[in-house]
Amino acid sequence: MEHLTAARPDPSGPQPSRRAGLSEFGVVGLLAGLGVLVLIETRQISDGLGTMRTLSPRVAPYFVAGFLLVVAALLALDIARGGRGEQESGEDVDLSHGIEWRTLLGLAALVAGAGQLIPLIGFPAAGALLFFGASRLLGSRRLVLDLVVSIVVPVVAFLVFTEALGIYLPIGRA
Amino acid sequence: MDAIPALLDGFAAAAQPENLMWAFVGVMLGTFVGVLPGVGPAMTLALLLPLTYSLDPSAALILFAGIYYGGMYGGSTTSILLNAPGESSSVMTAIEGNKMARAGRGAQALATAAIGSFVAGTIATVLLIFTAPAMASFAVSLKSQDFFAITLISFIAVSTVLGSSPVRGLAALALGLLLGLIGIDALTGQQRLTFGVDSLSVGIDTVVVAVALFAVGEALWIAAHLRQTPAEVIPSGRPWMSGADWKRSWPAWLRGTALGFPFGALPAGGAEMPTFLSYTLEKKLTRHPEEFGHGAIEGVAGPEAANNASAAGTLVTLLALGIPTTATAAVMLSAFQRYDLQPGPQLFDNTPDVVWALLASLLIGNVMLLVLNLPLAPLWARLLRLPRPYLYSGILFFSILGGYSVNQNPTDILILVVLGLLGFVMRRYGLPVVPTVIGVILGPTSEGKLRQALQASNGDWSTLWGTGFSIAMYVVIAGLLGLAVVRAVAAKRSSPATTDESKTLEHTDV
Numbered sequence: 001m002e003h004l005t006a007a008r009p010d011p012s013g014p015q016p017s018r019r020a021g022l023s024e025f026g027v028v029g030l031l032a033g034l035g036v037l038v039l040i041e042t043r044q045i046s047d048g049l050g051t052m053r054t055l056s057p058r059v060a061p062y063f064v065a066g067f068l069l070v071v072a073a074l075l076a077l078d079i080a081r082g083g084r085g086e087q088e089s090g091e092d093v094d095l096s097h098g099i100e101w102r103t104l105l106g107l108a109a110l111v112a113g114a115g116q117l118i119p120l121i122g123f124p125a126a127g128a129l130l131f132f133g134a135s136r137l138l139g140s141r142r143l144v145l146d147l148v149v150s151i152v153v154p155v156v157a158f159l160v161f162t163e164a165l166g167i168y169l170p171i172g173r174a
Numbered sequence: 175m176d177a178i179p180a181l182l183d184g185f186a187a188a189a190q191p192e193n194l195m196w197a198f199v200g201v202m203l204g205t206f207v208g209v210l211p212g213v214g215p216a217m218t219l220a221l222l223l224p225l226t227y228s229l230d231p232s233a234a235l236i237l238f239a240g241i242y243y244g245g246m247y248g249g250s251t252t253s254i255l256l257n258a259p260g261e262s263s264s265v266m267t268a269i270e271g272n273k274m275a276r277a278g279r280g281a282q283a284l285a286t287a288a289i290g291s292f293v294a295g296t297i298a299t300v301l302l303i304f305t306a307p308a309m310a311s312f313a314v315s316l317k318s319q320d321f322f323a324i325t326l327i328s329f330i331a332v333s334t335v336l337g338s339s340p341v342r343g344l345a346a347l348a349l350g351l352l353l354g355l356i357g358i359d360a361l362t363g364q365q366r367l368t369f370g371v372d373s374l375s376v377g378i379d380t381v382v383v384a385v386a387l388f389a390v391g392e393a394l395w396i397a398a399h400l401r402q403t404p405a406e407v408i409p410s411g412r413p414w415m416s417g418a419d420w421k422r423s424w425p426a427w428l429r430g431t432a433l434g435f436p437f438g439a440l441p442a443g444g445a446e447m448p449t450f451l452s453y454t455l456e457k458k459l460t461r462h463p464e465e466f467g468h469g470a471i472e473g474v475a476g477p478e479a480a481n482n483a484s485a486a487g488t489l490v491t492l493l494a495l496g497i498p499t500t501a502t503a504a505v506m507l508s509a510f511q512r513y514d515l516q517p518g519p520q521l522f523d524n525t526p527d528v529v530w531a532l533l534a535s536l537l538i539g540n541v542m543l544l545v546l547n548l549p550l551a552p553l554w555a556r557l558l559r560l561p562r563p564y565l566y567s568g569i570l571f572f573s574i575l576g577g578y579s580v581n582q583n584p585t586d587i588l589i590l591v592v593l594g595l596l597g598f599v600m601r602r603y604g605l606p607v608v609p610t611v612i613g614v615i616l617g618p619t620s621e622g623k624l625r626q627a628l629q630a631s632n633g634d635w636s637t638l639w640g641t642g643f644s645i646a647m648y649v650v651i652a653g654l655l656g657l658a659v660v661r662a663v664a665a666k667r668s669s670p671a672t673t674d675e676s677k678t679l680e681h682t683d684v
Contacts (some may be wrong), residue, residue: 027603031345034352041367045359053633055625057359060617061366064351071345078341078662085604086338090392091211091256092562094401104398104598107570108591111390115574115587123578127571134567138397149564157575166228167579 024085028076035068106137122172127154177304184530188236188538196233197535200240201542207241208248209554210565211256211405212396215263216501216608218245220384221572223509224579231513232528236535238509242502243295243539246485247547250287250478251554255280255408262336263445263481266453270466270473272408277469280410284551286423286471287478288413292544293424294431294479298486299536301435302493306522306533309494313519318626319638321495323647325620328441328497330654333609336446339665340658346605349596350613353378360618361625373585378593380508383614385576386590387607388501391597393569398598400562407558413551423475426456430479437480438487444500444608445484452476486536493517493529497616501608504615 042061087095114130132150140146161167187193203225207218222241226234246263253264254271267287274283316324333343356367357377368374415423430452437448456472457463466473488503496518498504510517515525522529547554577590600607624638631637639645 024603027345027599027605030599031348034349038352038355038367041369045364045366046362054361054628055621057362057364057366060621061355064348064355067344068348068352071341071348074341075345078339083339083341083665085342085602087604088395088601090396091252091405092396092401093399095399097399099398099602100400101398103400104394107394107397108595111570111574111594112588112591115578115590116584118574118578118587119584123575127574130574131567131571134570135563138400138563138566140561140563146563150567153568154571157572161224161575161579165225167224168582169575169579170582 021079021084024079025076027085028072028079031068031072031075035065035072038065038068103137107134110134110137119170120172123169124154124158125172127157177307180526180530181303181534183527184532184534185538187232187527187531188534193233193236193531193535194538196229196237197240197539198542200237200242201244201539201546202240204241204244204246205248205251205543205547205550205554206244206557208245209251209557210248210560211252211558212392212565213569214388214392214501215242215245215249216384216505217388217392217569218248219502219505219509220381220388221569221576223381223384223505224576226509227512227579231515231525232531234509234513235528235532238506239532239536240539240542242485242506243482243536243543245502246482247288247291247543248554250291250481251284251551252558254283254287254474255410255555256405256558263449263484265446266449266477267474267481269453270470271478273467273469274471274474275408275410275469279469279471280408281413282415282419282471283469283474284410285413285415285548286419286475288544288547288551289415290423290427290430290475290479291482292540293427294434294482295486295540295543296537297428297431298435298438298483299533299540302486302489302536303533305439306490306494309490310519310522313495316519316643317641318623318630320641320643320647322620322623322627322638323644323651324441324495324497325616325623327647327651327654328499328612328616329609329620330651331441332499332612333606334654334658336444336608337606339604340662342603342605343609346600346607347609347613349600349605350610351617352613353383353593353610354614354617360622373583373589378589378614379580379586380504380511380611380615381580382577382586382589383593384505384508384611385573386593387597387600387611388505389569389573389576390590390594391601391607393566393573394594394598395601397566400566404562405558407555410555411552413548419471422462422471426452426472426475427479429455429459430476430481431483434480434483434485435487438484438499439490440487441491441497441499444488445481448480448484449477452480489536493521494519496521496619498612501611504608504611507615 038061042058045058047056110130110133114126117126128150131153132146135146158169162169203222204218207213208215219241226237249264250267253268254275271283329347333347334340337343356374358375359366365375433452434448453473456476457466460470460472462470488500491497491499492503492507496516498507507517574587577586580586597607627637
């Protein structure tokens with residue numbers, strides 16, 4: 001398996017430490033929590049008229065709730081017996097260091113914020129903010145080039161979509 | 175319907191200058207985006223889907239077909255020149271392909287991949303053209319309970335057969351089924367699982383789900399683990415092959431095609447199994463066993479052909495049954511649905527012009543790919559050096575473009591972020607995203623078919639196993655579940671401490 005590890009600077013990868021194992025149970029919690037949530041929400045759905053002879057709208061949600069709970073239990077069992085999730089690798093992925101929380105949360109906030117800004121300042125401006133912020137967060141430090149790319153890409157994309165393809169995107173309230 | 179005259183009509187439609195242009199644009203863009211590191215075929219399709227919004231159905235699907243084949247071609251270039259591919263379908267190509275590139279035979283690896291893709295894609299598309307209508311006319315005789323059983327088999331197969339952990343596959347499926355339930359119940363018009371949020375009452379658009387899980391989730395995952403040293407791109411010139419290379423390649427192409435097409439058409443479709451089998455087969459049959467592990471051309475030719483042939487096989491199930499079996503097929507299905515085209519048995523009768531233009535343009539697109547990509551390969555290779563901050567910022571930018579243009583609703587972008595973070599968590603803990611996307615798209619179909627079956631039987635559940643076909647399906651499902659249990663138990667016994675790299679791949683090149 002030499003060729004595989006050759007892609008990674010540190011072939012040892014993440015070790016199944018106790019703490020890493022514990023965080024696996026977070027997925028169990030997520031699945032179980034969603035299962036309970038679906039159970040509660042489904043109780044508010046009424047059977048409806050004319051569903052006597054076919055499937056009530058409650059059946060599928062109850063089934064999914066049960067499925068989530070069963071899978072949560074099976075996953076807990078798997079983790080307790082030493083099973084661990086296989087982290088995704090890739091061309092640009094280096095699993096030898098931990099998660100860069102600042103980058104992750106910063107990018108998520110940028111995308112969410114840019115989305116809310118689209119109706120206000122228009123798609124090109126919101127897109128440029130997102131592109132510039134994301135490039136900087138990802139470590140680009142060539143200010144002029146970053147600015148140029150962050151403006152050119154959204155403006156060109158905007159023009160192609162609106163002018164050439166006829167898809168509406170807001171330009172903003174000026 | 176007779177396939178040949180219908181196909182000729184399709185060619186006439188696809189050969190109109192405007193449609194040829196869309197095929198060309200699709201092939202170029204698909205390759206361009208597919209070459210980018212970290213961007214697999216499913217993400218390529220999801221990101222480029224908005225391009226088709228304003229086109230008429232034929233043009234949109236022709237553009238999409240070009241993107242589909244182009245994206246797959248681009249992925250193989252990445253795996254040969256850059257090593258460690260992101261998408262599972264290119265894993266096998268990468269093994270020998272990257273070794274060849276390192277040994278200075280990158281041009282030959284690219285050539286056998288490109289020509290092999292063309293050969294396999296063409297043969298498999300012809301097979302598709304003749305099998306899909308036949309399968310559709312068979313499927314017309316299937317009843318609702320049969321289709322319900324088919325959806326169940328897809329769920330189980332996609333979550334338990336592929337990937338390294340059946341439990342995690344099922345967990346991913348459960349999440350998808352949950353997302354698919356959100357919105358208005360088709361029968362009673364009630365809101366289900368909307369938690370009082372207004373924007374959720376119309377349901378979560380499948381395009382938003384696909385972009386979130388494939389593009390945003392992937393970009394966030396890579397961004398949080400971005401390699402600091404730039405990836406090594408192996409230089410290679412224009413693809414070409416010697417006579418000896420040709421002689422070693424063509425049998426491998428044909429064998430790869432023979433493996434890829436039928437596997438692609440199975441409910442547990444996708445390229446993982448056939449590419450793996452093709453690699454193993456070529457390794458057994460080769461007259462140059464000493465080259466395997468050091469860059470054997472058969473090891474690129476076979477899996478790459480299997481990869482492309484399985485893509486065409488996937489379309490059989492998608493077009494004739496309306497069942498997506500891979501991530502890319504799931505995104506394609508949502509594209510069809512946008513145009514109110516319902517893939518399935520009636521598709522060939524209801525909208526023959528669209529389908530046959532699509533099939534003809536798949537053949538045309540294949541030729542375009544070959545003609546364009548042999549000379550353009552060095553240009554594509556330069557894309558691999560794109561600065562990563564721009565690459566991943568660009569993916570996020572095009573994600574909000576795609577997510578926003580679906581409904582022009584900023585709330586969709588919030589959903590995009592939440593599901594993108596879910597995609598991140600799934601990548602961290604080894605939950606495959608494909609079952610989730612299949613669950614979102616097929617979950618409502620499954621419920622609808624179950625309802626139709628119960629309506630027809632006046633609420634008698636025994637109708638579900640009332641046909642021979644459905645019984646056969648349940649037997650297969652039981653077999654798949656049994657297999658999953660055996661795998662889960664066996665995995666524990668062999669090495670309880672194994673955390674990653676337990677995929678089939680590692681067992682191949684001992």
